[in-house]
Amino acid sequence: MKQLLTLVLPLITLSSCVTVKQNEVGVKRRTGTIEDKVRSSGMYTVGPWSSIIKVPISTINLATNADLPTKEGLTVQSEMSILYRIDRAKIPDLLRNVGENYEEVVISPVFRSVVRDVSARFNAKDLHTAERANIEKTMQADMAKYLEPRGIIVEGVLLKSVKLPKELTMAIEERLRAEQEAFRMQFVLDREKQEAERKKLEAAGIRDAQKIISEGLNPLLIQWRAIEAFKELSKSNNAKVIITDGKSPFLMQADPVVSGKSPAVSQ
Numbered sequence: 001m002k003q004l005l006t007l008v009l010p011l012i013t014l015s016s017c018v019t020v021k022q023n024e025v026g027v028k029r030r031t032g033t034i035e036d037k038v039r040s041s042g043m044y045t046v047g048p049w050s051s052i053i054k055v056p057i058s059t060i061n062l063a064t065n066a067d068l069p070t071k072e073g074l075t076v077q078s079e080m081s082i083l084y085r086i087d088r089a090k091i092p093d094l095l096r097n098v099g100e101n102y103e104e105v106v107i108s109p110v111f112r113s114v115v116r117d118v119s120a121r122f123n124a125k126d127l128h129t130a131e132r133a134n135i136e137k138t139m140q141a142d143m144a145k146y147l148e149p150r151g152i153i154v155e156g157v158l159l160k161s162v163k164l165p166k167e168l169t170m171a172i173e174e175r176l177r178a179e180q181e182a183f184r185m186q187f188v189l190d191r192e193k194q195e196a197e198r199k200k201l202e203a204a205g206i207r208d209a210q211k212i213i214s215e216g217l218n219p220l221l222i223q224w225r226a227i228e229a230f231k232e233l234s235k236s237n238n239a240k241v242i243i244t245d246g247k248s249p250f251l252m253q254a255d256p257v258v259s260g261k262s263p264a265v266s267q
Helices: 002-015 088-097 102-119 124-128 131-150 166-216 219-234
Strands: 017-020 024-030 033-039 042-045 050-056 060-069 075-086 152-163 240-243 251-254
Touching: 017 024, 017 050, 024 088, 033 088, 050 088, 060 102, 075 088, 075 102, 075 124, 088 131, 102 131, 102 152, 124 131, 124 152, 131 152
Parallel strands: none
Antiparallel strands: 017 042, 024 033, 024 050, 060 075, 075 152, 240 251
């Protein structure tokens, strides 16, 4: 008999052990009453009239589908995710007031109510633009008002995919193409305007340069330039004949015998 008890008692003890895993906490329920103490991960022994409720405290991704009404009266199908976690300090109160099925009891109903209310404030096209982030933040803030007092912390609401009506999708794509074409035409016009301005400045520069040159071409300057040209020409080894009055540009005739070319005259 003693040997039998020696074998049975350890089995009874092991069957009453509960393991709380990492990223979980445990709350003991004894004769239907939830205790205030929150137990960290580890192994615990419970009596025959007790149990330990295990609650995850890491971030949970609750995926769901939702039909979103829009401001213009359309219905948009969407796949969404709710990222939430449980406040460790409020777990006993959550279990007492809501129960273990808090996702079905409070999170999902609050989510369905909030997303419909928020989406009805926006147009369907906003779900495909930068306004989408604002919609997600608004949904998160509105859910937090209801859930955080109960110990459920909403970390984010994500619009993973949005399926717009076909007609609206085509209209949005057409509008985006029109905007892109308008941007392209504006770029072309700006470029042509800049090119016209460049040519205008270039023409003004040429005009001013010619004006300066024409104002500086007086008889003394022309005579000086002619003398400079005579000096440079005198350095050449080719035979030449220069006819000039000393004031105007010169005439030059190459020696056909030396150069091997027929006579040429330039002025």
